[in-house]
Amino acid sequence: MTNPLELLRSRYGEIPFNDELPWNDSIEKILSHRSVRSYLPDPLPPGTLELLVAAAQSAASSANMQTWSVVAVEDEQRKEELYKLANNQAHVKQAPLFLVWLADLGRLAYIAESRGLPHVALDYIELLIKAIVDASVAAQNAIVAAESLGLGTIYIGAIRKNTQEVATLLNLPPFVFPVFGMCVGYPNPEVKPAIKPRLPQPAVLHRETYKLAEQEDAIAHYNDIMKQFYTEQNMNVAGDWSEHSAERIATLDYLKGCKNLRQILNGFGFKLL
Structure with missing residues (x-):
């Protein structure tokens, strides 16, 4: 241990x-936990995918509505397309399994319609938030299970930069939104990613009430820690964590295709009331 x-x-x-x-x-x-960006081509043992989904389904679900699904992609050609749509990240096509986690309200819409019932609540943003939360906690359960089996993983949020194209590729129906992707496979033993430091707890742990101003010292200390981490990892990174994070929200450049997400969601059937 x-x-x-x-x-x-x-x-x-x-x-x-x-x-x-x-x-x-x-x-x-x-x-x-660490993000793995280099994988062996070895296929996963039979039953692994199903076990990961069982772990995901063991996560909490709001009102037991289970408003998520996952598309498992192993076909090389389809992974190649997802690689292109996810900002050309090589590990997307390198990993033997790529999972696309979905906020899935389409199943509830289908159930309601098959019973002759309306589904007006699906027009409200609260239901989409529930579905995104459901998908997220399910996916994290799958990651914990995968890592317990010696597998590596990494989340791929870049699929949202081309949401419509991803939805078309995966044949997603209305009221179904691809939240993020996930690579799963055996880590390349020649590439050993480090554990990346996180913010000190005084920046994220608030006792009784939220205190923004009191985070300042912790954030400044974290900037120093990350500078040291970059040095230790031989990463030529200028600036500090605060600078990098602030620059990402200073303009719309970081969002790229995601800046039109509201219109895309409207096209998927979400009114976001």
């Missing part, structure tokens, strides 16, 4: 607290 303090040091760039901590293999696996 990995030394808990050393693992926490990797996750935060320092040992964040020295208390005697409850610890087990599950916590170790979760804290060891």
Whole structure:
């Protein structure tokens, strides 16, 4: 078992607290998470996909409506198309399995219509939020399960830059929205990604009430930690985390195709009232 303090040091760039901590293999696996961008071509053992979906379906679901689905893509030609639509990220076509996680209100619409009932609640943004949350917690369960099996994963949000094209490629019906993709496969042992430090807990953990101003010191400290991380990883990255993040929201350049998402969702049937 990995030394808990050393693992926490990797996750935060320092040992964040020295208390005697409850610890087990599950916590170790979760804290060891890292994004994998290089995969072996080896196929997954039979039943792996179904087991990952079972783990995903074991996540919480709002009102048990289960408003998500997932499209499993293993066909090389279809992965090639998704690679192009996801900003040419090589791992999309390199991984043996690519999962597209969907906010799926189409199933509820179909059930209501088959019973002669309206589905006016689907016009409201609250239902879409529920579906996105359902898809997200299901996907994270799948990632925890995959990593417990020695697999690597990475989320691919770039599919939303070409949402309409992705929907056409996957034959998505109305009221179904591709939230993100996910690569799944065996990590290339020659490429060992580091655990990337996260913000100090004083920036994200608020006790009793939210306190924005009190995050300033923690954010400044994190900027230093990330500079050190970039140096250790031989990454030629100018500036700090705050600068990078602020620049991303300063203009619409970072959003690219996502800036028209409201119109695209309207085209999918979501009125977003």
